[in-house]
Amino acid sequence: MSGGRRGAVAGLVPHPRSLRWKIVLLVALACASMALTVGVLVHESVLRRSLNEGGARATASLEKALEEAAAAGEEGPLASPGELPDPLLRQIEHGGEATFYENGPPAPVFWAARREGGKLYAVEVDMTADLLTRQALDRHMWKYSLLTLGVVVPATALASELPARRLRRVARTARRITAGDLDARTGPVRGGDEVAEISAVVDSMADSLQRRIDTEQRFTADVAHELRTPLMGLVTSAELLPEGEVTDLVQGRVRVLRDLVEDLLEISRLDAGAERSRPGPVDLAGLVRDAVRRTGLAARVSGQDAAVVETDPRRLDRIVSNLVVNAHRHGAGPVEVVVAGRTVTVRDHGPGFPPDLLAHGPQRFRTGTAERGRGHGLGLTIASGQAKVIGAALDFANAPDGGAVATLRLPEDGTPADA
Amino acid sequence: MSDSVPASAPTPVTVLLVEDDEVIRRSVAMALERYGYRVLVAADGLTGLELFREGRHDLLLLDVMLPGLDGIGLCRRVRETSTDPILMMSARGDSLDVVSGLEAGADDYVVKPVDTAVLVARIRSLLRRAAFAPPAAGPAGPPEPDGPLVFGDLSLDPAALEVRRGGERIALAPTELRLLLEFVAHPGIVLDRQTLLREVWDYGWDGDTRVVDLCVQRLRKKVGAERVETVRGFGYKWKR
Numbered sequence: 001m002s003g004g005r006r007g008a009v010a011g012l013v014p015h016p017r018s019l020r021w022k023i024v025l026l027v028a029l030a031c032a033s034m035a036l037t038v039g040v041l042v043h044e045s046v047l048r049r050s051l052n053e054g055g056a057r058a059t060a061s062l063e064k065a066l067e068e069a070a071a072a073g074e075e076g077p078l079a080s081p082g083e084l085p086d087p088l089l090r091q092i093e094h095g096g097e098a099t100f101y102e103n104g105p106p107a108p109v110f111w112a113a114r115r116e117g118g119k120l121y122a123v124e125v126d127m128t129a130d131l132l133t134r135q136a137l138d139r140h141m142w143k144y145s146l147l148t149l150g151v152v153v154p155a156t157a158l159a160s161e162l163p164a165r166r167l168r169r170v171a172r173t174a175r176r177i178t179a180g181d182l183d184a185r186t187g188p189v190r191g192g193d194e195v196a197e198i199s200a201v202v203d204s205m206a207d208s209l210q211r212r213i214d215t216e217q218r219f220t221a222d223v224a225h226e227l228r229t230p231l232m233g234l235v236t237s238a239e240l241l242p243e244g245e246v247t248d249l250v251q252g253r254v255r256v257l258r259d260l261v262e263d264l265l266e267i268s269r270l271d272a273g274a275e276r277s278r279p280g281p282v283d284l285a286g287l288v289r290d291a292v293r294r295t296g297l298a299a300r301v302s303g304q305d306a307a308v309v310e311t312d313p314r315r316l317d318r319i320v321s322n323l324v325v326n327a328h329r330h331g332a333g334p335v336e337v338v339v340a341g342r343t344v345t346v347r348d349h350g351p352g353f354p355p356d357l358l359a360h361g362p363q364r365f366r367t368g369t370a371e372r373g374r375g376h377g378l379g380l381t382i383a384s385g386q387a388k389v390i391g392a393a394l395d396f397a398n399a400p401d402g403g404a405v406a407t408l409r410l411p412e413d414g415t416p417a418d419a
Numbered sequence: 420m421s422d423s424v425p426a427s428a429p430t431p432v433t434v435l436l437v438e439d440d441e442v443i444r445r446s447v448a449m450a451l452e453r454y455g456y457r458v459l460v461a462a463d464g465l466t467g468l469e470l471f472r473e474g475r476h477d478l479l480l481l482d483v484m485l486p487g488l489d490g491i492g493l494c495r496r497v498r499e500t501s502t503d504p505i506l507m508m509s510a511r512g513d514s515l516d517v518v519s520g521l522e523a524g525a526d527d528y529v530v531k532p533v534d535t536a537v538l539v540a541r542i543r544s545l546l547r548r549a550a551f552a553p554p555a556a557g558p559a560g561p562p563e564p565d566g567p568l569v570f571g572d573l574s575l576d577p578a579a580l581e582v583r584r585g586g587e588r589i590a591l592a593p594t595e596l597r598l599l600l601e602f603v604a605h606p607g608i609v610l611d612r613q614t615l616l617r618e619v620w621d622y623g624w625d626g627d628t629r630v631v632d633l634c635v636q637r638l639r640k641k642v643g644a645e646r647v648e649t650v651r652g653f654g655y656k657w658k659r
Contacts, residue, residue, distance in 0.1 A: 220513075221511040221512075221515070221516075224510060224511050224512060224513070225484065228510040228512075228531045228532055229531065230440075231532045232443050232510065232532035232533065233440060233446055234532070235532040235534065236446035236447050236450050236532075236535060237442065239535050240446060240449055240450060240453075258532055278629075280611075280612070280613075280652065281652065314625070
């Protein structure tokens with residue numbers, strides 16, 4: 001549910017590091033650099049052409065003035081060196097004839113000057129109109145570049161939403177599979193791009209996972225049937241035996257065998273991933289108290305502000321009773337069970353958990369004691385497995401002043417497996 | 420609890436046990452006989468069906484895996500014509516067995532190996548449901564009026580325990596009827612699964628809530644799906 005809400009929000013405002021932002025950024029960058037390159041090139045070439053034309057116009061103007069002056073028998077447009085800009089004078093020194101562009105003030109002008117017969121002739125052509133044209137061109141280029149960016153970037157953002165959404169769908173499917181919903185599939189995807197490929201791969205991965213789990217579950221169920229059928233005959237027959245010492249022995253062993261078979265079947269169901277949490281609202285303090293009472297073992301239960309949690313009551317009961325039974329079998333009294341908020345702590349005052357268990361977690365058939373005590377060392381394995389099914393964390397530690405401490409922390413809002 | 424099984428009654432309760440494993444069949448039969456039941460046995464589904472048709476039983480105890488006609492198929496065949504109480508025994512105990520058994524119309528199930536005491540407790544609870552005495556039969560008389568309760572096209576006569584839908588009588592298995600009575604006794608009130616398990620199935624803490632869900636499904640099919648509302652995360656509610 002929360003994933004869906006996240007997805008909907010992400011559809012409007014993508015995550016800062018989302019692929020969509022990156023695509024938009026790349027496209028914007030590409031557009032901007034292209035606009036800039038083209039802009040600079042156009043600006044430069046227009047400027048060059050404009051200067052060429054300006055020079056030609058100035059020269060033509062000077063020629064014309066000189067010709068008209070010669071025709072009229074007048075003096076040409078004489079100029080004193082003081083009027084002319086220095087670079088123009090320097091050019092004239094070299095070649096006797098030069099043009100020069102002077103960008104104001106007061107106005108941009110093109111000079112054409114010639115030294116003829118010791119006299120200096122010069123005209124200037126006003127370039128203001130030319131400058132304004134070029135400035136207008138620059139403004140236009142800026143304006144349309146920005147306008148194009150303004151259209152292209154949002155369009156890219158919209159267009160890139162489609163692959164992003166498809167990828168998010170794949171991610172959602174994978175998340176659901178991780179959370180235990182093995183029926184989750186992305187479904188058929190159009191197109192042959194990488195997104196379609198990863199969708200198909202995730203789906204086929206889920207298929208093969210599902211097949212493997214199905215096979216294992218079927219095997220587990222078959223093993224259960226094969227083991228329980230003779231066991232049922234044994235249990236019922238043993239109950240029919242006449243009372244006596246031998247009967248007690250047989251019934252005792254039958255009970256042990258039965259517990260062992262049930263524990264092993266439970267572990268194999270946990271291993272096969274066949275177990276699903278079936279959550280409901282649970283009064284934690286009440287459930288823990290009942291679970292401890294049903295073990296028939298002595299334990300002091302205390303609680304403070306225990307929460308009502310959304311969890312699978314049967315699994316929680318199994319975890320708590322296994323922890324209490326284990327504390328009695330391998331630890332020593334008094335056993336204390338503390339419920340606080342969403343946490344259940346089971347503590348005994350025995351030698352504590354063996355270092356192996358603290359380092360590697362519970363291992364099957366390792367009871368920690370050399371003489372192997374009673375039990376099969378399956379209780380904690382089952383407790384851990386069931387804790388995982390309800391999404392809780394089960395940690396094992398030793399108290400500083402001796403004794404084993406098992407801490408069960410229930411998740412905040414039910415289990416992720418709640419589809 | 421023991422009042423429902425009259426050990427010294429003139430006609431003992433008869434259990435029809437269909438089980439293919441010989442040791443289980445014989446030992447369960449002997450164990451039940453010790454509790455005062457009469458037991459008819461069949462080793463396969465078809466024999467079980469024949470014995471069912473002879474009609475000398477009060478309750479069926481069916482194994483799920485049977486040669487020939489399996490327990491689920493047998494259960495379905497029985498339910499076509501009968502509302503006799505049915506208890507299933509599953510050795511696999513996985514959802515498939517349990518859910519298909521309950522969907523086929525079983526009232527309850529146990530997972531093998533089961534202690535005789537537990538088996539007998541389940542049988543007794545089921546027989547209590549089947550022999551549910553109409554309140555009107557008691558000399559004290561019911562506090563509520565005798566007329567049938569009417570919910571739309573559904574009418575329930577609490578005295579005769581007769582349920583009609585659109586004027587036509589519908590057959591409810593004992594558990595379905597008991598569940599319906601539980602619902603109509605608390606109209607508009609949400610009943611959680613644990614409460615229903617306790618009140619209808621006599622389970623303590625260890626009942627499987629799927630039994631409730633599947634029985635509610637079956638009941639809905641018969642009385643109309645809209646009558647029983649699911650209250651997500653809590654349980655079920657009967658619509659007034």
